[in-house]
Amino acid sequence: MFFKKLYEFALLENNTVVTLSAPFVLFLLFVLLLNILLLPAYKRSLKAMLFILIAISALSGYFMNTFSTVIDKVMIASMFQTDSAEASDLFTPKLLFYIVVFSLVPIFLLLKYKIEYKTYKMEILSKSAVIVSSLLLIGLSYMLLGKHYSAFFRNHGELRYYLNPSYPVYSFSKYITKQFAKPQEIIPMARDAKIAEGGVKKRLFVFGRKLL
Numbered sequence: 001m002f003f004k005k006l007y008e009f010a011l012l013e014n015n016t017v018v019t020l021s022a023p024f025v026l027f028l029l030f031v032l033l034l035n036i037l038l039l040p041a042y043k044r045s046l047k048a049m050l051f052i053l054i055a056i057s058a059l060s061g062y063f064m065n066t067f068s069t070v071i072d073k074v075m076i077a078s079m080f081q082t083d084s085a086e087a088s089d090l091f092t093p094k095l096l097f098y099i100v101v102f103s104l105v106p107i108f109l110l111l112k113y114k115i116e117y118k119t120y121k122m123e124i125l126s127k128s129a130v131i132v133s134s135l136l137l138i139g140l141s142y143m144l145l146g147k148h149y150s151a152f153f154r155n156h157g158e159l160r161y162y163l164n165p166s167y168p169v170y171s172f173s174k175y176i177t178k179q180f181a182k183p184q185e186i187i188p189m190a191r192d193a194k195i196a197e198g199g200v201k202k203r204l205f206v207f208g209r210k211l212l
Contacts, residue, residue: 001064002162009156017148025141025149032134033166035127042120051107057165058103062095070161071168076175 003022010018041049060071069075117123142149153159161167 001061001068002159002164005156005159005162009159010152013152013155015148015152017145018152021141021145025138025145028134028138028141032131032138035130035134039124039127039131042123043117047110047115050110053165053169054106055103056168058098060164060168061102062098064162064164066094071164071171072161073171073175073178076168076171 006022007019009015010022037053038046038049063069063071063075118126
């Protein structure tokens with residue numbers, strides 16, 4: 001969905017630079033974010049986090065592609081408020097296809113093939129090196145292509161809503177933060193305020209707009 005929207009906007013504006021370079025730049029961003037997210041993970045925790053990200057991507061991709069929607073915190077809240085009857089209506093053959101092909105198959109492959117791990121220290125250093133390299137390449141790309149991307153994403157900031165699974169994960173964290181946030185305390189002000197003797201004279205204001 002993200003690339004579909006991106007190319008629609010880029011081709012509409014004849015922005016050849018974004019059209020040709022977007023896959024490379026976004027791949028760098030994906031590698032950067034994934035290594036930052038998985039930096040402390042190791043062995044079982046690494047696989048567990050990958051399983052979660054794969055499942056989120058598959059389910060988010062289904063709803064985004066099927067209903068042309070975005071997974072924001074409002075959608076997350078609606079998901080938790082959905083009853084069993086509504087949830088059963090969403091279970092379709094297409095959803096099953098997404099779950100099997102884009103979730104269960106990748107998870108099966110991760111379980112089937114053994115991953116060779118280095119020591120924990122070396123894993124951290126390797127991921128850190130990838131993060132630094134990605135940042136350098138992204139910085140270089142921005143220096144060369146920044147003016148094209150700045151104008152493009154300034155006009156189409158809504159594209160970030162279609163990034164999967166980063167935006168669904170971000171929306172979920174915002175929802176959880178809001179649920180556990182301490183309610184804002186209402187502090188009464190001017191407790192000693194009183195109506196002056198003789199009452200308050202009411203005034204009527206009428207707002208209008210001159211028609212041309």
